[in-house]
Structures are given as C-alpha cells and as structure tokens.
Amino acid sequence: MTKEEADNGRDDMVIDVPGQANAVPDGFNANYLRIYYGKLFPHADMFKWMSYGNDGKHPGCDKSYFGRREFSFTLENDIYIRFQSFNSVTELENSIKEKCPFKIDIGPVYSVDPAKRHAYAQSGNNVFTPVERELVFDIDISDYDDVRYCCTGADVCLECWPLMTIAIKVIDTSLRDDFGFNHILWVYSGRRGVHCWVCDGKARRLTNEQRAAIADYFHVYKGNENSQKKISLPGLVLHPFLARSYTEVLKGFFEAKLLPNQNLLASEERYEKILEMIPDASVASELRRRWQENKRASMSKDDINIVRWEQLKSILQSGKQKMQGLRRCVEEIVFSYTYPRLDMEVSRHMNHLLKAPFCVHPKTGRVCVPIDPNNCDEFDPTTVPTLSQLLEELNRGGLRQDAENEWDRTSLGESVAFFRTSFLQPLLKSCKEEIENSYNAKLQQSKNDLS
Amino acid sequence: MEVVQSQRKSSSNNVIVSILPLYRSAPPLEVRLEDFEFFAIDRLRVLKGLSDGLCRGKKPEEMEKLVLDLWKANMRHPQAVEEVNKDIISHFVLRLVYCRTEELRKWFLSMETTLFRHRFRWGSSEAQRALMSEFKLPYKAVSNAEFESLKDKLGQVARSMGQTLAAADAIFYKVPFEEVPDLVAGRRVFIHKGHAYVAINQVVSLVVTQFRSYLSKALILTNRKWTSTIREQEKDRLTPIVEALCTSYLGPDYSQQQEFGEISIKDIDQVAKTSFPLCMRHLFEKVKEDHHLKHGGRMQLGLFLKGVGLKLDDALAFWKAEFAPKVSAERFDKEYAYNIRHNYGREGKRTDYTPYSCQKIISVTPGIGDHHGCPYRHFSEENLRAALVRMGVSSRAVEDVMDKVHNRHYQLACTLTFEAVHGSSCDAGINHPNQYFIDSQRVLQSKNGSVA
Numbered sequence: 078m079t080k081e082e083a084d085n086g087r088d089d090m091v092i093d094v095p096g097q098a099n100a101v102p103d104g105f106n107a108n109y110l111r112i113y114y115g116k117l118f119p120h121a122d123m124f125k126w127m128s129y130g131n132d133g134k135h136p137g138c139d140k141s142y143f144g145r146r147e148f149s150f151t152l153e154n155d156i157y158i159r160f161q162s163f164n165s166v167t168e169l170e171n172s173i174k175e176k177c178p179f180k181i182d183i184g185p186v187y188s189v190d191p192a193k194r195h196a197y198a199q200s201g202n203n204v205f206t207p208v209e210r211e212l213v214f215d216i217d218i219s220d221y222d223d224v225r226y227c228c229t230g231a232d233v234c235l236e237c238w239p240l241m242t243i244a245i246k247v248i249d250t251s252l253r254d255d256f257g258f259n260h261i262l263w264v265y266s267g268r269r270g271v272h273c274w275v276c277d278g279k280a281r282r283l284t285n286e287q288r289a290a291i292a293d294y295f296h297v298y299k300g301n302e303n304s305q306k307k308i309s310l311p312g313l314v315l316h317p318f319l320a321r322s323y324t325e326v327l328k329g330f331f332e333a334k335l336l337p338n339q340n341l342l343a344s345e346e347r348y349e350k351i352l353e354m355i356p357d358a359s360v361a362s363e364l365r366r367r368w369q370e371n372k373r374a375s376m377s378k379d380d381i382n383i384v385r386w387e388q389l390k391s392i393l394q395s396g397k398q399k400m401q402g403l404r405r406c407v408e409e410i411v412f413s414y415t416y417p418r419l420d421m422e423v424s425r426h427m428n429h430l431l432k433a434p435f436c437v438h439p440k441t442g443r444v445c446v447p448i449d450p451n452n453c454d455e456f457d458p459t460t461v462p463t464l465s466q467l468l469e470e471l472n473r474g475g476l477r478q479d480a481e482n483e484w485d486r487t488s489l490g491e492s493v494a495f496f497r498t499s500f501l502q503p504l505l506k507s508c509k510e511e512i513e514n515s516y517n518a519k520l521q522q523s524k525n526d527l528s
Numbered sequence: 529m530e531v532v533q534s535q536r537k538s539s540s541n542n543v544i545v546s547i548l549p550l551y552r553s554a555p556p557l558e559v560r561l562e563d564f565e566f567f568a569i570d571r572l573r574v575l576k577g578l579s580d581g582l583c584r585g586k587k588p589e590e591m592e593k594l595v596l597d598l599w600k601a602n603m604r605h606p607q608a609v610e611e612v613n614k615d616i617i618s619h620f621v622l623r624l625v626y627c628r629t630e631e632l633r634k635w636f637l638s639m640e641t642t643l644f645r646h647r648f649r650w651g652s653s654e655a656q657r658a659l660m661s662e663f664k665l666p667y668k669a670v671s672n673a674e675f676e677s678l679k680d681k682l683g684q685v686a687r688s689m690g691q692t693l694a695a696a697d698a699i700f701y702k703v704p705f706e707e708v709p710d711l712v713a714g715r716r717v718f719i720h721k722g723h724a725y726v727a728i729n730q731v732v733s734l735v736v737t738q739f740r741s742y743l744s745k746a747l748i749l750t751n752r753k754w755t756s757t758i759r760e761q762e763k764d765r766l767t768p769i770v771e772a773l774c775t776s777y778l779g780p781d782y783s784q785q786q787e788f789g790e791i792s793i794k795d796i797d798q799v800a801k802t803s804f805p806l807c808m809r810h811l812f813e814k815v816k817e818d819h820h821l822k823h824g825g826r827m828q829l830g831l832f833l834k835g836v837g838l839k840l841d842d843a844l845a846f847w848k849a850e851f852a853p854k855v856s857a858e859r860f861d862k863e864y865a866y867n868i869r870h871n872y873g874r875e876g877k878r879t880d881y882t883p884y885s886c887q888k889i890i891s892v893t894p895g896i897g898d899h900h901g902c903p904y905r906h907f908s909e910e911n912l913r914a915a916l917v918r919m920g921v922s923s924r925a926v927e928d929v930m931d932k933v934h935n936r937h938y939q940l941a942c943t944l945t946f947e948a949v950h951g952s953s954c955d956a957g958i959n960h961p962n963q964y965f966i967d968s969q970r971v972l973q974s975k976n977g978s979v980a
Contacts, residue, residue, distance in 0.1 A: 155862065220896050256705060257722025279722070283706065290709030294719075299893065312688040316715045317681045319688075421895060 101469040105442045107153055107177050109464050114174050116483040117467060118435055119493050124166035126501055127183070129276075130508030137516030145208075147184030147191045149430055150176055159184075159430075160191040179439050182430035185210035186281075207427035209282055212258075212275035212291065215423040215431065216244045219269055224414045226339050226347070231440070233269045233458055236338045241271050242453050243330050244417035247322045248273060248295065249450040255318060256291065260504040262496075263448040265461060267438025271448065272431060276504055278511055285426055292424040294318070297416050308412045310405040323408055327415045332386065335414055342368075342385040351389075354410050357403055360392055434496070437464045446492040449499065462488040548647055548655065549612060550662060550739070551619050551746075559617050565769050568625065570602040571618035572773065575639040582642070583887045583939060583959075595646040624758070624766075625773045627751040637747065641740045648732055660731060663738045670700040670725060678718065682725060685718045701726045701734075708733055791837040793846050799836070803968035805942055805961045806903050806915060807889060808832050814899045819853045824892065824900040826864075828884055830871050835883035835962040840872045885960045886939050904929075904938040921948040 131142040185207035442463040470487040605611035626636035811829040894901040925948035932941035
C-alpha cells in the first residue's frame with residue numbers, strides 16, 4: 078500500500094512492492110481504521126443485536142427502539158462525542174465510516190431519542206431517562222496487581238491470563254445457573270481484561286438497585302492497600318455459590334496453575350504475604366520456621382510451591398485447629414489469589430457506557446473479539462488478531478468485487494461466525510418470541526376490556 | 529387531611545386501625561395547627577435518633593432497642609387510636625418537609641424505611657402475614673417436594689449465616705430474585721434459575737422493599753404538589769412551619785464559608801497538618817505522594833477544600849500542580865478541570881455541591897486503589913495506629929481511639945482524636961469534616977491569637 082493510496086483512503090489496495098506484497102506494518106491509525114470500518118467491522122450484526130428483534134417485521138415491533146440507543150465516539154484527537162443515535166443500520170454504518178472513531182461506546186436505551194434530550198429536559202420531570210440497558214461487567218487484570226508477579230499494570234501474559242479465565246467461568250456459571258440468564262456475551266477488552274454483556278430482556282430492564290444487588294452478590298474481594306484483610310469468609314460453611322466456585326474453579330486453578338507459575342511460596346517475600354493471612358501467629362511461625370530451614374533443600378522433585386502448600390493445608394485443616402478464624406483460612410487464601418475482582422461501578426448504573434465489541438484497542442491494535450465461555454481455557458490474548466494483521470490478510474486475498482463478508486477471508490471470520498451462531502441468533506429468536514407473546518397478550522387484554 | 533385552627537379535638541370514623549400503617553393515602557382527619565407541628569417534631573426526634581444510631585455503627589440488636597425506646601418516648605399514647613392518628617399525621621407532615629430536594633428525600637426515605645423495618649419485625653406473625661397480603665405479594669410457598677430436593681442447599685445458606693434450618697423454618701417462598709435485592713446482595717438466599725428462595729423470617733425484606741418503593745414514588749408526587757400548589761396556598765400558615773422544621777434539624781450548612789473567609793493555596797499545606805481530620809489528611813497525603821486520586825477521593829477531598837474556603841481558581845491550581853508529574857496541563861484541562869468546576873456549581877446543572885458529612889463518608893466502601901471513605905472504619909489496625917501516631921496522638925489516647933473503633937463508633941473515635949491532638953474537649957462530637965476543621969481553627973486561634 079503506497080502512501081498516496083493510504084492518504085486517499087481508498088478501499089481497494091494495489092499490490093505495489095513485490096516480495097513485500099502484503100506486508101502491513103504494525104500500528105494503529107486512521108487509515109488502517111478506515112479500511113477496517115469499511116470492510117471488516119460487522120455493522121449489520123451490531124445493528125441486529127442492538128435492535129433486539131425490533132426490525133419492523135412484526136406489528137408488535139417498536140420502531141423507535143434502535144433510535145433511542147446512545148452511542149458515543151472517541152475521535153482521533155481525543156475528541157469525545159456523546160449521545161449519538163441512529164435510526165437505521167445505514168445511518169450507523171455511514172457515521173462510523175465517516176467519523177472513523179478510535180473507540181465506540183454503547184450506552185443505554187433512553188425513553189426518547191438522545192438527540193432530542195434537550196427538548197425534554199425543559200419540563201423538569203426527568204422524562205429523558207434510561208429505560209433499558211444490558212447488565213454489564215468489566216474485569217481488568219490490573220486490579221490483580223497485588224497477586225501477580227509476572228506482569229503489572231497494562232501488561233498481560235499467559236501466566237496471569239488464567240485469572241481472567243477464572244473470572245469468566247465463575248461469573249458465567251452463576252449468571253446462568255443462579256440468575257437464570259441465557260444470552261451472555263463475553264468480549265476481550267483488547268488489552269488487559271474482559272467485558273460481559275447480559276442481554277436477556279429481564280437483564281436489560283433491571284433497575285440500578287437490582288444491578289447493584291447482583292454486583293454485591295458477586296462482591297467478595299473488599300478493600301484496598303490500606304486495609305489488611307480483604308477476603309473474609311465468615312460462617313460455618315460457604316454460601317452454595319461460593320462453595321461451587323471454589324470446588325469447580327478456584328481451587329483447581331490455584332493449585333495447578335497460579336501456585337507454581339507465580340511461585341507464590343517459593344521466596345520469603347512471597348510466602349510472607351500468604352503467612353500474613355493466617356490469623357493464628359503460632360501456625361504462621363511454625364510454617365515460617367519450616368520453610369526457612371528448607372530454603373536450599375529439595376528432597377523431592379516436586380515443585381516447592383506445591384510441597385509447601387500441602388504443608389500449609391495440612392496444618393490448617395487438621396482436626397487440631399479449633400480457632401474460629403482458621404476454619405476458612407485455606408479458602409480465604411485461595412479466594413484472595415483467584416476470586417474475580419469486578420469493577421462495581423460499571424455494573425451498578427444504567428447509564429454507564431461500555432466499549433463496543435469488535436472495536437480495535439488503540440494501544441495494542443487488537444480487536445475486541447468475543448470469547449466463548451465454554452472454551453475460555455483455550456483463549457490466548459497474545460494471538461488475538463491485530464488491525465495490521467487483518468489488513469495484511471485482506472491484502473493476500475487480493476481484490477474482490479463483492480464486498481460482503483470480507484471477514485471470512487481473515488482471522489476475524491471465526492469471531493464473527495461465533496458471534497452470530499452462539500449469541501446473536503439465539504438472542505434474536507428469543508426476542509422475536511418475546512415480541513410476539515407480548516403483542517398477543519396485549520391483543521387479548523384489549524379484547525377482554527372491550528367485552 | 530384537613531388542618532383546623534379550632535380547639536376542637538379531632539375525630540373521624542374512617543381511621544385505619546391496623547397497628548402498622550402503610551401511609552397509602554392521607555386519611556380524612558382533622559388536625560389542630562399545634563398538633564401539625566408538634567406531632568412532626570416528635571416523629572423527627574425518632575428519625576433523627578435513628579440516624580444518629582446508624583452513624584455510630586450500632587449493631588442490629590442495639591438498633592432494635594433504640595428504635596423501641598425512641599418510639600416509646602416520643603410517639604406512644606395510652607389510646608391506640610390516638611397513637612395511630614399521631615403516627616399517620618406526623619408521617620404525612622414530614623413528607624411535606626422532606627420532599628423538597630433529592631438529598632432530603634433520600635434521608636427521609638432511608639429513615640422511614642428503617643423505622644418501618646423495625647416496627648414490622650416486632651409485630652406478631654399474624655400482623656406480618658396481614659401486611660404481606662396488603663402489599664399483594666403473590667409469592668408462592670415452596671411445595672414440600674421442591675423443599676426436599678433443595679433442603680441441602682437451603683441448609684447451607686442458613687449455616688453460612690450462622691443459623692440453622694429448623695423444621696419450623698421449612699416454609700419458604702419462591703420469588704423472582706429482582707424482588708429481593710437486599711437478600712441477593714448479602715448472599716442471604718439460595719438462588720436458582722432466577723428464583724430466590726426466601727425464608728419466612730426474611731419476608732421482612734420483601735415487605736420493606738415494597739414499602740420503600742411506594743414511599744419513594746409518593747415523595748416525588750408530594751414534591752410536585754408542594755411546588756405547584758401547596759407552598760403558595762399555605763404561605764401564611766403551613767409553609768413557614770414546614771420550612772422551619774427542616775432546617776432546624778439538619779445541622780449547619782457547610783457549603784457556605786462562615787467565619788474564616790478564604791484559605792489560599794499556600795496555606796493548605798500548613799492547615800492540613802494542624803486542622804484536617806484523618807480522612808482528609810490521608811487523601812491529602814496520598815495526592816501529594818501519588819500525584820493522583822481516583823474519583824471518590826477527588827470528590828471527598830475537593831468538596832471538603834471548597835467548604836474550607838478554597839476558591840475555584842486556587843482549587844484548579846492546586847489539583848493541576850499536584851497532578852502535574854503524571855498529567856500534562858492539557859490533559860488536566862480536558863479530563864479533570866470540568867469536574868472541579870462542576871463541584872463549584874459552574875457547569876452543567878449548576879448545583880452547588882455540599883461537602884460530605886461523616887454519615888455519608890462512613891457509608892461508602894473504598895475499592896481497589898481508592899483512598900476515600902472513613903479511615904476509622906476501613907484502615908487495618910496497624911495502619912490506623914501508625915496514622916494516629918503521625919498525627920501526634922499520645923499512645924494512651926491511641927488505645928482509647930482504637931477501643932471506639934473496635935466497637936464501630938467511628939465518629940467518637942474521630943472526636944477523641946480531635947481532643948487528643950488539640951488538648952481540648954469537643955462536646956458536640958464530630959459529625960462533619962468541615963466542622964472538625966472549623967473547631968480546630970477556633971481552638972488554635974484562641975491559643976495563638978491568629979489562624980494557624
């Protein structure tokens with residue numbers, strides 16, 4: 078791709094330099110984005126999703142629904158525009174292609190078209206207000222910095238990514254089994270975390286108070302660097318949700334992956350952090366003594382972390398321990414290192430904006446692709462397609478006349494296909510049923526009223 | 529409800545004689561003008577006492593007793609009918625008083641709901657069941673078969689709360705989880721496929737949620753009526769009473785600077801050391817150390833500084849300078865300046881936000897990376913002791929403070945800290961960080977003859 082062509086923003090790319098025919102240098106810029114939005118971003122699918130079946134084909138459809146949804150764009154120079162709304166897929170697509178936003182956020186569905194909000198603000202009756210919004214969750218791996226040693230801040234690697242896998246498994250299972258939700262989309266945030274969109278009608282209509290209740294149900298890790306005990310599991314037994322999470326997910330991941338990979342007990346600095354969590358000083362001292370003696374010796378070929386963990390468990394869980402605080406200590410340690418840490422504020426309010434799936438992350442160039450919760454063990458954030466990679470793949474395919482489904486010739490194809498079959502289609506089917514049932518119920522009601 | 533001037537005693541045929549009124553509609557009673565005011569004041573004593581108790585972190589059993597005592601002292605009447613009348617009348621008068629702003633409504637809603645919850649609990653089980661049906665809670669009792677299949681899980685939930693599942697408790701209600709947000713939030717129920725399984729003794733939560741929701745809507749409607757007709761119609765009679773009732777009980781307004789005029793940016797470091805309460809000291813130290821604060825901290829400290837007398841321009845300069853190592857001037861103007869101006873009422877709705885009271889600060893829970901909230905509540909013992917020592921509190925006094933903290937009397941702990949640091953007593957007790965500041969400056973001024 079020559080510089081001129083890039084500057085002209087033409088959709089088709091001419092192969093110019095032999096040998097380096099398809100190479101697209103790594104990066105994130107408006108020119109790449111323009112092509113991405115032109116050929117790869119699944120506008121129609123996003124539109125269908127956001128319409129929730131209100132496509133006008135059934136008399137029960139609400140034609141104003143899509144137009145009342147807020148989108149916000151972050152443009153190239155950090156210019157941020159809120160309260161964008163569109164009345165059709167064409168409007169949405171054209172606006173994205175024209176403005177080429179570096180980030181697209183999705184907000185709630187309001188009572189009226191956001192573009193007309195000022196007209197309604199005058200009456201002072203709060204008539205402009207969110208009426209529907211997906212239940213969303215945001216999990217960011219930098220919130221786990223105190224329990225991962227391989228990376229900090231914005232970095233992520235395969236040693237610490239399992240923390241996200243754990244979060245997906247725990248939350249997804251609970252959303253389905255406990256809360257009865259079915260239409261759940263998990264998305265890679267592009268750099269260091271995951272987002273969750275719960276799209277059932279019941280979820281979209283939850284009030285702020287109900288959202289807060291669900292977030293609190295999931296809230297176990299409390300505190301920050303100023304407080305000491307961040308996980309407290311009182312009571313004789315764990316609530317079934319916590320117990321299930323522990324036995325099905327947390328324990329396994331902690332013992333098989335995090336303990337050895339993060340070397341949680343291998344050095345004094347690291348094991349002290351765990352010893353601090355044991356409320357009985359004599360038990361802690363006993364372990365400390367054993368481990369200090371054992372520094373060089375390794376009688377078995379087993380991983381030192383696992384050996385020490387077994388010692389710790391054996392002392393704490395032995396029948397001799399009567400002290401109240403010790404009962405749950407092993408679980409508390411495991412929870413501290415593994416249990417999901419949600420950003421509570423994101424989930425609590427209907428008007429919180431969240432990044433749209435299939436955006437490209439400006440700092441990494443990676444696409445925010447869906448993650449299959451049933452296969453999340455396999456997900457690898459380091460191999461998620463990047464913007465430049467996708468453009469290169471397009472290049473390789475050469476020129477095509479039909480502009481449909483270009484993603485199929487790229488690594489993005491898999492993600493779009495998954496989005497459609499596992500999420501969008503079942504969702505739309507369910508929405509249609511809901512619209513029909515609701516319509517029929519209203520008809521019946523008016524018949525009853527008349528007779 | 530009709531308010532009359534005459535000395536005639538009120539009477540009516542249609543008074544609802546249930547022990548716990550639901551305040552669904554203003555009853556057809558006649559009320560004497562004096563009673564209009566006095567009944568409301570008595571009820572306000574109950575609500576204010578409740579509020580105080582919550583602030584001081586009283587445990588549930590203590591609150592139970594407190595509510596009972598307050599009710600007996602202020603609202604009891606030998607004749608049941610008179611007691612019910614006073615109950616209903618006082619509630620409706622206070623609705624007028626507390627419907628007028630968002631903050632007032634929030635407080636009133638919170639206190640009336642708490643009061644209702646306690647009164648519901650101390651009613652008999654027949655009374656409770658009667659009230660449930662009044663609320664039209666069509667929740668299904670769980671069948672025996674279903675109960676058997678879920679018994680283990682239900683038992684687990686009970687034991688996780690330190691209770692047991694006795695045979696007598698084997699009555700459970702199956703309700704959609706959205707109807708019982710409190711129980712869900714505290715993980716006090718078993719949930720499965722969207723249904724929560726609520727024990728009979730948790731029914732209180734169901735009922736209270738309904739009560740709260742109804743009252744919340746009623747307050748909005750009352751506000752509309754007040755603004756559109758009542759306030760004007762009653763401007764010579766009830767309106768002055770209503771407006772006076774509110775301000776006389778909410779304490780001083782710390783959004784206006786009172787005696788000390790302005791504080792300028794160069795004074796801040798000094799007064800921070802001498803006159804800031806621990807919560808603000810901590811935030812102040814953190815912003816200097818990290819050159820950043822998250823939103824909660826910026827709000828709490830920023831509004832406090834406004835109350836202390838920091839003018840908008842100085843505030844902008846202060847935050848900009850502190851953030852400078854991490855945030856460029858352009859980025860600061862773009863991302864932070866707007867919110868600061870917003871706090872001073874220069875943007876958006878132009879609400880002039882008031883600095884947070886202790887009650888509000890204690891009620892928040894700081895998350896990861898946060899430094900706001902009340903340190904007496906959230907700091908680990910070790911960190912709190914160290915912080916107190918740094919403030920200059922003697923080791924004897926530290927023990928007294930920690931004792932209050934262990935008993936969850938956070939404001940008393942702060943009061944003791946104040947007394948230890950300033951060497952003088954604080955009889956009123958600390959209820960507001962700006963009050964701490966003003967009292968501190970007063971003490972120092974009387975000692976030095978000048979503002980420190």
